[in-house]
Amino acid sequence: MTAVFRSGLVTLVGRPNVGKSTLLNQLLGRHLSISSRRPQTTRHRILGIKTLSDAQIVYVDTPGLHPETTKPLNRYMNRVARASLEGVDCIVLVTSAGRWKGEDDYPLGLVQQLHQPVVLVINKIDRLASRAELLPMIDRLRAKMNFAAVVPLSAKTGENVSELERVVRAYLPEQPPIYPADQVTDRSESDIAAEIVREQIFRRYGQEVPYASAVQVEGLRRVKGVMEIDAVIWVEKEGQKAILVGKGGESLKIVGREARLVMQRLFGCKVRLGLWVKVRAGWSASERSLQALGYREDH
Ligand SMILES: Nc1nc2c(ncn2[C@@H]2O[C@H](COP(=O)(O)OP(=O)(O)OP(=O)(O)O)[C@@H](O)[C@H]2O)c(=O)[nH]1
Ligand SMILES: [Mg+2]
Known part of the structure; x- marks a missing residue:
C-alpha cells in the first residue's frame, strides 16, 4: 500500500x-x-x-x-x-x-x-x-x-x-502537492530583500522609527555572480531620517552591512546593497501611499 x-x-x-x-x-x-x-x-x-x-x-x-x-x-x-x-x-x-x-x-x-x-x-x-x-x-x-x-x-x-x-x-486533505517540491515561498527575491532591511530597522532602532519605515527595492540584478540590490527606506519625517542615517552615515552603514550578511546567507551568493533614505510625509496614513509602497492586498 x-x-x-x-x-x-x-x-x-x-x-x-x-x-x-x-x-x-x-x-x-x-x-x-x-x-x-x-x-x-x-x-x-x-x-x-x-x-x-x-x-x-x-x-x-x-x-x-x-x-x-x-x-x-x-x-x-x-x-x-x-x-x-x-x-x-x-x-x-x-x-x-x-x-x-x-x-x-x-x-x-x-x-x-x-x-x-x-x-x-x-x-x-x-x-x-x-x-x-x-x-x-x-x-x-x-x-x-x-x-x-x-x-x-x-x-x-x-x-x-x-x-x-x-x-x-492530519487536517490536510488527501491531494497532490500544490507547489513544486523545491519551492519555499511565493515571495520574490526583491520582497525578501526589502523585508531583511526592515528587520534590521526593527531590531536596531527604538521608538517610532521602525513604525515610520517602509522599504522598497528599486533594482535587483545579478552581475557576474553578484546580486546587486538598490533599496529606498521611506520614513515620514526629516528627524527620523537623521536618526536612521546617524552621524556621518554610521547607523545606516551598520543596517546595510547586517542586512547584506543575512541576504548572502539566504541567497547563497555575494550581495552588493545600496541603501537610500527618503522622506514621504505621512505615508502610513494614506491609502494611496501605502499602495504605492507595495502594501496591496494581492501582495
Ligand atoms: N523566549 C522565547 N522567545 C520567543 C519565542 N518565539 C519568539 N520569541 C521572541 O518573541 C519576539 C517576537 O517574535 P516574532 O516571531 O517576531 O513574533 P510575531 O508573532 O511574528 O510578531 P508580529 O509579527 O509583530 O505579530 C521576538 O523577540 C522573538 O525572538 C520562544 O519560543 N521563546
Ligand atoms: Mg511576525
Missing part, C-alpha cells in the same frame, strides 16, 4: 509578538519571515512551503491581529491577517506561555466564528520557570474554545515544534 499524500494551507494567527514568524522559520528550518522583539513586525502575508515525503504543508504567517484602529497601515495589516484565514484547511492560533492577555481575545473571537479546525499553540515554553505550570495552563486555555489540539512548544529552541507539524498534517 502506498502512503497517502496530503497537502493544504495552515495559517498562523495571533496577537502581535507571540512568535508567529519565529515559529514559521523554525517549521521551515530557514529564516524566511522577519522577527523582532517589537510588536507588529510582520506586515505582509508570508507563505512558507514545507514539502515532506508524505505531505506538503503550506504555512501562512500573518501580521499580528489587533483590535481595529484608525491608522490605515494597521487596518491594512488586520485585513491581510483576516483574509489569510479564508479557505485554509487548518488554523493555528498562537499565544504565549504565561498569562492569557486581553489582546489574545481578539484573534480568539475571530477564529471562533470559523469552521476550520483550530490548533492552539502555547509558545515560549522555554521561559517557564517550571514545567508544572503547563498543565493547569492547558486546562485553563482548553476552556476557552473547543480546540482541535493544544500544542505547547518553543519556536525559539525548536522544542516540540515537530509535534505541531504532525498535528496539522
Whole structure:
C-alpha cells in the first residue's frame, strides 16, 4: 500500500509578538519571515512551503491581529491577517506561555466564528520557570474554545515544534502537492530583500522609527555572480531620517552591512546593497501611499 499524500494551507494567527514568524522559520528550518522583539513586525502575508515525503504543508504567517484602529497601515495589516484565514484547511492560533492577555481575545473571537479546525499553540515554553505550570495552563486555555489540539512548544529552541507539524498534517486533505517540491515561498527575491532591511530597522532602532519605515527595492540584478540590490527606506519625517542615517552615515552603514550578511546567507551568493533614505510625509496614513509602497492586498 502506498502512503497517502496530503497537502493544504495552515495559517498562523495571533496577537502581535507571540512568535508567529519565529515559529514559521523554525517549521521551515530557514529564516524566511522577519522577527523582532517589537510588536507588529510582520506586515505582509508570508507563505512558507514545507514539502515532506508524505505531505506538503503550506504555512501562512500573518501580521499580528489587533483590535481595529484608525491608522490605515494597521487596518491594512488586520485585513491581510483576516483574509489569510479564508479557505485554509487548518488554523493555528498562537499565544504565549504565561498569562492569557486581553489582546489574545481578539484573534480568539475571530477564529471562533470559523469552521476550520483550530490548533492552539502555547509558545515560549522555554521561559517557564517550571514545567508544572503547563498543565493547569492547558486546562485553563482548553476552556476557552473547543480546540482541535493544544500544542505547547518553543519556536525559539525548536522544542516540540515537530509535534505541531504532525498535528496539522492530519487536517490536510488527501491531494497532490500544490507547489513544486523545491519551492519555499511565493515571495520574490526583491520582497525578501526589502523585508531583511526592515528587520534590521526593527531590531536596531527604538521608538517610532521602525513604525515610520517602509522599504522598497528599486533594482535587483545579478552581475557576474553578484546580486546587486538598490533599496529606498521611506520614513515620514526629516528627524527620523537623521536618526536612521546617524552621524556621518554610521547607523545606516551598520543596517546595510547586517542586512547584506543575512541576504548572502539566504541567497547563497555575494550581495552588493545600496541603501537610500527618503522622506514621504505621512505615508502610513494614506491609502494611496501605502499602495504605492507595495502594501496591496494581492501582495
Ligand atoms: N523566549 C522565547 N522567545 C520567543 C519565542 N518565539 C519568539 N520569541 C521572541 O518573541 C519576539 C517576537 O517574535 P516574532 O516571531 O517576531 O513574533 P510575531 O508573532 O511574528 O510578531 P508580529 O509579527 O509583530 O505579530 C521576538 O523577540 C522573538 O525572538 C520562544 O519560543 N521563546
Ligand atoms: Mg511576525
